[in-house]
Amino acid sequence: MKKIIYLLGLITIGIFASCEREVNTSISDSTNSVNINLAGQWEVTAYNDTSTIFGPFKVITLQNPSAKNDSITIQDSEVKFWNFQIKASVNEKNGTFQTKLSTCEMSEDGIGVKISNGKIVNTDSIYFEIQFEDDETPYGNTYQLKGHRIS
Structure with missing residues (x-):
């Protein structure tokens, strides 16, 4: 029983971590669309x-x-x-x-x-x-x- 709870906990952490990475990527993409001062x-x-x-x-x-x-x-x-x-x-x-x-x-x-x-x-x-x-x-x-x- 402890092994199942431990395994479910790891899966949940993995899902949250992958969702967080996806959000960070979309934020950096919107930052890249800003014009850069070349002068x-x-x-x-x-x-x-x-x-x-x-x-x-x-x-x-x-x-x-x-x-x-x-x-x-x-x-x-x-x-x-x-x-x-x-x-x-x-x-x-x-x-x-x-x-x-x-x-x-x-x-x-x-x-x-x-x-x-x-x-x-x-x-x-x-x-x-x-x-x-x-x-x-x-x-x-x-x-x-x-x-x-x-x-």
């Missing part, structure tokens, strides 16, 4: 795989709300790592951004720049991968830029 100043470091390439340096991301477009401008504001300023497409709902190929707005030669896996994490961290056409091997290196918001 800001960031202090980032550039990596190639696990090796530090350069940093820290400042990058800015700008949005023009009056333009009502789905892009941001990303710029190496100190021109210490690479002289780049490009536009990237944005998904404000999940804080991601990318470009298949953009032209560097700082270059008279129309140098291509690719950004992939761009993401704002917890509103205060940034991560993106970037490749440059004017690298030693065009688009041959993928640099990971990681950092945090400074304003």
Whole structure:
């Protein structure tokens, strides 16, 4: 008899625990639908795989709300790592951004720049991968830029 009561108690606890997990999941899903502020100043470091390439340096991301477009401008504001300023497409709902190929707005030669896996994490961290056409091997290196918001 004690074994049956013990078994029923475990089953009841298991049911309550699974219901609680389901409620928490739906709450986090509704939180993810809030727009994330992508504009800001960031202090980032550039990596190639696990090796530090350069940093820290400042990058800015700008949005023009009056333009009502789905892009941001990303710029190496100190021109210490690479002289780049490009536009990237944005998904404000999940804080991601990318470009298949953009032209560097700082270059008279129309140098291509690719950004992939761009993401704002917890509103205060940034991560993106970037490749440059004017690298030693065009688009041959993928640099990971990681950092945090400074304003």
